[in-house]
Amino acid sequence: MPRRTATMLASTLMLIALLCAGVFIPVPYAEMSPGPTVNTLGEHGGEPVLQIAGHKTYPTDGHLNMTTVRVTSADYRMNLVEAVYGWLAHDTKVVPHDTLYPNGKTEEESTQENAEEFSQSQESAKVAALKELDIPVKSWVIVSTVVKDAPAEGRLHAGDVIKAVDGKPVKEPSDVADLVTEHKPGEDVVFTIVPAKEQAAAEKQKRTATKTEKVTITTRTSDDAGEKRAVVGISAGTDHTFPFDVDIKLADVGGPSAGLMFALGIYDKLTPGSLTGGEFVAGTGTIDDDGKVGPIGGIEMKTVGARDKGAEYFLTPADNCAAAAKDTPDGLTLVKVGTIDDALDALKDIRAGDTADLPACTSS
Template sequence: MSRRALTLIVAGFLTLTLAVGGAMLPVPYVVLSPGPTENTLGDIKGKPVINVQGRETFATTGTLSLVTVAYQGGPGNRIGLLTALRGWFDSTIAVVPEETIFPREQSVKEVEEQNTAEMAGSQDTATAAALNQLKVSIEDVVKVSSVDKGTPADGKLLPGDMIVAVDGTPTADPDSVVTAVQKHKPGDKIVFTVDGRSAKTDVPVVAAAAKDGKAVVGVRMGMSYKFPFKVDFSVGDVGGPSAGLMFSLGIYDKLTPGPLTGGKAIAGTGTMKPDGEVGPIGGIEQKMVGARKAGATIFLTPEQNCAAAVGAVPDGLRLVKVQTLDGAIKALDALRTGSGAVPACS
C-alpha cells in the first residue's frame, strides 16, 4: 500500500472517529416531544383519574383528555449533539436551551418538586373553578404545601393539612399563621388545629429559633379551599399546572347529567383560576400532536396560545378557542347540539 493511500485511510478514520465523538458530545439542550394523554373521565391502572365522593355523579361518554409534554435531557443527563440535530429536523419536536426547563438557580430535584406542587395546586384550583361554576359553596383555607426536614413541624404537620386555627384563634391566610407563631418565643409550645385528616386535630409543635431569633416551626403554606365533598385525582407521573382546564371540565361533567362531550374525543390544555379564567401554557405544538395521536378531533386551546397553535395544528384536529371555563362549556354544548357559536383560533 502506498504512503499516500495509507495517509488517506488514517485521515478518514480519524475524521470518522471525530464525527462520531462529536455526535455523542453532550449538549446543554432539552428535547420536548408529545407526551401521554389521559382521559379525565377514565381510569389509570384501575383508578379513576377524577374520583368524586360524597356527591351524586352521573354516567358520561366520550373523552376529555389532558395532554402532556415529555422531555429528554437536562443537567446530569444531557442529550448528545446527534439527538439535538434530529430534533431540529422533526416538526413534532422542540429543542430548547436547558435553562428553559431547568433554571440555573434550581436543581433538577427542585424543578421536579415544583412541578409536583404545581400539579397539586392545579387540582385544587380546578375543583374550586368547577364548583364555583356549579354554584356550590366552598371555603378558603390555609393549606400546608411542604414541611422543611429537621424542623419542629417535621412529622407533625403534613403536606395537605389545612390550618384552621393557631392556639384556638381562626386563621384567615398564611400571614395570620406567621403572626400567630411569632407571638411566641423559641421553645414555646404552639397548638395548630388542622383539618383534612380523618378528623379535626390539635397538633402541638415546639417552636425553634430562626436566624433572626424569632419563633419558627418550618412549615410552608398557601391558600387553598375546603370543599363540601371529596374530589381525588390519580394522574400518575404528571406535573405542572396546565391540566387545570381539563380537570375542571371532567369534574363538571361528572357532576351534571348527560355527557358534556356528546360522545366526542376531545382534548385540551390551559391553566385554571378559581374564577374560571383559562391561562396559557407551554409546549402547545407537542400537546396538539399528542392529542391527535390519541384520537382527539377537537382541541380546547387557550386564547393566548392560538397564534402558535394555528401554525402547527395537525390534520384532523379542530381548534376551539377558550378564555373561561364557562366559555369552554358553552362551546362544548354548541358542538354537541349543533347550534350556537363555537369560537375558533384564527
C-alpha cells in the same frame, strides 16, 4: 494513490470524524416530545381517573383528554447529533437545558415541584367545578411552605391555618405578605394560627377547629433583588374542605397543566347529559379556584400528542393560542378559552354541531 481518490478518502474520513465528535460532544440542550394523553372521563391503570363518592353522578361518553409533555431528565446530556435530529424532527422540540431545569435544578427537585403543582391543580380543578355548579366549598389560608433556615422555621409548619397577622384577619394568601411587609426587617410580627394537627383532627371529625395559638416571629430582610422588605420565610396558600369526596387517580403525571380538563371532567360527571356529545376533545391549561385558565409549556407537543391519539378539538389557553396556531396538526381544531365558562360554551357548540363560530386560535 490518484489525487481524486485521496481527496474523496480524506473527505470521508473527515465526515466520519465529525459524526463521531457529534456523538460524544455534549450540548446544553434538552428535548421535549409528546407525552401520554388520558381521558379524564375514562380509566387509567385499571381504575377510573375521577372517582366521586357522596354525591349523585351521571354517565358520560366521549373524550375530555388531558395532555402531557415528555422531557429528558435533568442529568441527561444530549449530544450534538441528537440535538440536530431534534431540531429537524416535527414531533420534538429542542430547548436550552436551563429552560426546563433553571438554576441547576436537580431531577429530584423538579419531580417534587411537579408533584406539588399537580396536587394543587387537582384542588383548584375541584373548587372551580363545584363553584360552577354552585356547590359550596369551604376555604381557608394556610402555610404552604416554610423556607429552610428562615425565621419561621420551627415556628410555623406547612398546613398551619393562618387566621390573622397582627390581629388583622386573613382572607386571601396575598394578605399574609401584605401584612408582613408593613413591618421593617427586624420587627416582630404575630401570627394567629390553628396548628396543622388540630386542623387535620377537626376535618377528620367533621367539626370546626377552634384551638388557636399566637406565634411571634422576628422578620428579616428579603434576599431577592429590588427593594428590601421584611419577610419571615413562608409562602401562603389555600386549603379546602369539600362537601363530598372527589378523588383524581392518575400516577406518574406532574405539573399544573391538567387543571382545566380535570375541572371539566368533574363537571361532566356531576351533571346529567353528555358534555362532549360523544366527540373527542382534548386540551390543556392551568385553572385557579375562580375558573380562570392559564398558559402552560410545551403547547406544540401537546397538540401533536392529542391529534395522534384521535382528538378533533383542542381547548387551548388564550395565552398559548398564537404558538399553537403556528403549527397546528392537520385535522385538529384549536379552540381558544380563557375561563371554564369559555370551555363549557365551546363544548355546548361542539356537541350541537355548531362549530363554525368556535373561538379560533390565530398565529398573530
